[in-house]
Amino acid sequence: MFRSEMMEVNMGPQHPSTHGVLRLALTLDGERVVEVKPIIGYLHRGVEKLCEHKIYVMVPPICDRLDYVGSASQNLGYIQAVEKLAGIEVPERARYIRTILTELNRIASHLVWLGTHGLDIGAMTVFFYCMRDRESILDLFEAFCGARLTTNMFRVGGVLEDLPPGWVEGCHRFVQMLPSRIEEYEGLLTTNRIWLERTKGVGYISAEDAVGWGLTGPVLRASGVAYDVRKSEPYAAYDQVEFEIPTQKEGDTFARYLVRLEEMRQSLRIVGQCLDKMPAGEVRASKLKTRMKAPAGEVYHEVEGPRGVQGFYIVSDGGERPYRCHFRAPSFVNLAAVDVMSRGGLVADLVAIIGTIDIVLGDCDR
Numbered sequence: 001m002f003r004s005e006m007m008e009v010n011m012g013p014q015h016p017s018t019h020g021v022l023r024l025a026l027t028l029d030g031e032r033v034v035e036v037k038p039i040i041g042y043l044h045r046g047v048e049k050l051c052e053h054k055i056y057v058m059v060p061p062i063c064d065r066l067d068y069v070g071s072a073s074q075n076l077g078y079i080q081a082v083e084k085l086a087g088i089e090v091p092e093r094a095r096y097i098r099t100i101l102t103e104l105n106r107i108a109s110h111l112v113w114l115g116t117h118g119l120d121i122g123a124m125t126v127f128f129y130c131m132r133d134r135e136s137i138l139d140l141f142e143a144f145c146g147a148r149l150t151t152n153m154f155r156v157g158g159v160l161e162d163l164p165p166g167w168v169e170g171c172h173r174f175v176q177m178l179p180s181r182i183e184e185y186e187g188l189l190t191t192n193r194i195w196l197e198r199t200k201g202v203g204y205i206s207a208e209d210a211v212g213w214g215l216t217g218p219v220l221r222a223s224g225v226a227y228d229v230r231k232s233e234p235y236a237a238y239d240q241v242e243f244e245i246p247t248q249k250e251g252d253t254f255a256r257y258l259v260r261l262e263e264m265r266q267s268l269r270i271v272g273q274c275l276d277k278m279p280a281g282e283v284r285a286s287k288l289k290t291r292m293k294a295p296a297g298e299v300y301h302e303v304e305g306p307r308g309v310q311g312f313y314i315v316s317d318g319g320e321r322p323y324r325c326h327f328r329a330p331s332f333v334n335l336a337a338v339d340v341m342s343r344g345g346l347v348a349d350l351v352a353i354i355g356t357i358d359i360v361l362g363d364c365d366r
Contacts, residue, residue: 020361072105094158109306157285217308
């Protein structure tokens with residue numbers, strides 16, 4: 001009666017804590033996790049093949065739907081890859097506007113992560129606070145382009161329109177308001193005994209393992225590796241502003257929480273500098289044809305999305321459509337390490353680990 005037997009259990013794909021249609025095949029010894037096999041593909045939409053049947057300027061709305069919570073980074077990454085391939089110069093004002101909108105989207109994405117992560121662990125109040133503040137960002141997006149989630153804000157060669165009247169003042173108000181709200185989140189969670197017990201020492205991964213698995217974004221930086229594409233290979237206007245790369249050394253769920261909180265503060269810092277230094281001028285390259293052709297060749301371009309490095313590889317045969325497309329999805333790569341993070345922990349810890357990886361299944365499956 002006291003013997004121990006391994007048990008195989010499916011968690012998902014219909015489960016609120018898998019953050020989408022993710023199936024985890026668990027091998028359990030009682031409540032202890034022995035092995036985790038993530039199984040994806042339930043949301044596969046053939047995005048890369050769809051892109052090969054569209055002219056270059058029709059692809060960005062499809063890219064918005066990869067990581068739909070951080071759509072601005074997906075949009076920007078693809079468009080900059082096309083601009084690099086075609087040798088298109090972007091006006092300086094457009095580069096600043098792109099940076100502002102992308103960083104606002106990073107904050108909005110982190111607010112979704114923090115609110116839902118809190119719900120997973122049992123902290124309901126912070127979810128309402130995060131959604132309240134995210135609405136302010138979505139209002140700014142709506143004022144700029146008419147959309148709130150899959151925004152399609154950028155165009156090949158710049159942005160479609162300049163910032164509308166009153167938009168800069170509204171953005172300034174948000175930048176001044178949010179720091180006190182972040183302190184409010186920390187007051188609820190950072191020293192909360194239950195939060196600490198559910199996150200400290202849970203989901204540990206070393207810097208060596210994180211690099212070996214190819215992890216990027218906050219998951220990598222929480223293990224002490226200060227790598228950020230915005231610093232290593234600056235794009236947009238990131239070379240014109242000052243900001244820090246938040247890191248922690250503990251490599252656990254609590255460290256990843258702290259990194260993302262500090263990332264929101266650094267994003268506010270970037271947005272504030274861009275608003276103050278915004279140059280005048282055009283917002284889109286002149287004489288750019290709608291049915292453009294890119295010279296034959298190939299290009300790879302990376303951006304730092306809210307979940308990590310988002311890569312865009314495009315092959316051109318000299319026509320109006322990309323001959324081949326392949327996208328590097330940080331959610332896909334980061335999810336692979338869930339087994340390493342979870343072994344030896346409890347099933348309840350697995351829920352916290354999935355939340356702290358911050359996956360989007362549309363990004364995983366593509």
